């Protein structure tokens with residue numbers, strides 16, 4: 051059953067058309083990936099869902115609410131992990147968690163959240179002294195401290211080493227196993243293939259594909275004898291679109 055729907059949404063920033071006529075729905079408890087080239091409109095899309103920006107046209111519904119009109123209700127239910135978490139370097143991990151927890155009516159227990167992300171031992175460590183992987187794990191804990199029903203992760207694993215990425219993947223699966231619906235913005239096709247039930251591919255603000263990774267691979271011709279990867283199917287899809295545009299189709 052869809053718990054998020056995005057219908058015919060358009061958002062412009064001055065002259066820039068960031069997303070146009072975008073429509074998709076996210077089912078309860080799925081891991082839904084949003085992929086696309088740089089500047090495609092992915093962050094704009096999740097910001098419309100989280101209620102941090104308001105679409106010019108169209109309708110977004112999150113758990114029955116309109117994020118533009120019922121902003122505080124949606125913020126209570128949607129945990130949003132930003133592309134990069136900027137906290138004062140001297141702020142300790144435990145203090146950051148307590149601070150964020152204070153924004154919510156019924157926050158999670160800070161200790162158990164730090165335990166979930168493997169940061170119990172870092173509770174007194176200042177943000178500025180954390181490694182990149184630890185900062186990402188803290189950003190996950192901060193996104194979850196309000197006990198959201200939906201968690202949005204925007205380029206969570208960018209900049210992480212291979213082990214850090216695997217750890218983050220495991221965490222995302224654990225989060226889904228807790229009944230949380232996950233929206234994952236990513237540039238990594240292996241990540242989408244491994245984690246996502248369904249994906250939306252956005253290019254130049256418009257939706258190019260919505261379905262499971264397997265459906266995308268099945269829909270894309272594969273001539274070579276090498277294993278067919280989601281990345282090949284993705285690049286082929288975007289290539290086809292570029293070719294069609296060039297032919298004026």
Ligand SMILES: Nc1ncnc2c1ncn2[C@@H]1O[C@H](COP(=O)(O)OP(=O)(O)OP(=O)(O)O)[C@@H](O)[C@H]1O
Pocket residue numbers: 063064066067068086087088089090091092093094095
């Ligand atoms: N606040 C803003 N003001 C002006 N233009 C913006 C703003 N936010 C986004 N844009 C523009 O809207 C378009 C879509 O941006 P968006 O950040 O949604 O893309 P993205 O797919 O998330 O990109 P990336 O993968 O590079 O993070 C881009 O052309 C971007 O420059």
